[in-house]
Amino acid sequence: MASRVPPLLEPYLGLPPEASLILLSGVLGSTANWLVHRYLYTLLAPPPSPPSPSTGAVLNHEKTEKTGDVNVILVSFLRDYAFWKDGAGRLGLDLDLSMRKGRFTFVDGLSDLFSTFSSDQRPKPSTVASLGQRSLSSATAQGLRKGLEDTITQVQAASPGRPTVLVIDQPDLLLAASGDNVPGNILRETLLDLRENVHSAIITLSADEPLIASQITSLEKEHAEFVLSLAHDAYLVIGLRLLDTGTARDVSGVLRMTTGGQSYDNSRNVDERELLYFVGGDSAVRVFERGQ
DSSP states (O other): OOBSSOGGGHHHHSOOOTTOEEEEEEBTTBOSHHHHHHHHHHHHSOOOOOOOGGGOOHHHHHHHHHHSSOEEEEEESSOOHHHHHHHHHHTTOOHHHHHHTTSEEEEESSTTTTTTOOTTOOOOOOEEEETTEEEOOOOSHHHHHHHHHHHHHHHHHHSTTSOEEEEEEOTTHHHHHSGGGSOHHHHHHHHHHHHTTSSEEEEEEEOOHIIIIIOOSHHHHHHHHHHHHHHHHOSEEEEEEOOTTOOBTTBOEEEEEEEOSSOOOGGGOOOOEEEEEEEOTTSOEEEEOTTO
């Protein structure tokens, strides 16, 4: 039976370690959208009531303490707020309510990105669409830094002491859409600077073979270098891909969890494994081991 958060994924979804980066990579036909929705649900959904001692549910209680009061800033360069709101709603998470509580902020990274793009490349300030929603309006590394630093400062000032998780969906769009204005090394440095201001970060990227393996064009080289550098910076890398044998009626793709380039203490070691997953027509997800 499919669940909101498949049990095999629970160990990977809680509040990430402080100063850590989780990298989610997908390919065409096997994107990480559904996984980002599960991260949002885990971090933002109201925690269940603490279990009574008789239940013995110690792990659930520990998870509640770690994820019960977190700010989330979602920056999406390919998908609008309606997409994320609809997917979260299918899981029972009301993003509008989380916004009103000051726990969730959405930054639109595409709609206005080129609306004020000028030849002098000076970063334009991010615009506020409504309470809890902002919009980036400069396709430069400086514009990205300024817009997100302002957003992080505003969110943290409203709730001091509450950890903030920065989720960035497909920042590699900037490599393809802005030409030479945002080189991969500059974008990586910008993300490093932003990560210093939050508790942890989750980033999704495309890892299709033409972008990673061929490295013939300048874009392919920039993209491959950017993805590999973030994998080196990451604490956990979750890669999604299609089945090696093609399509199957009851399997959507493969999840592979591996340790990134950054080491942590032994209590935070990543359980490296490979799992299969299936996304149903109702967006319910089932995660299982091979042979199940």
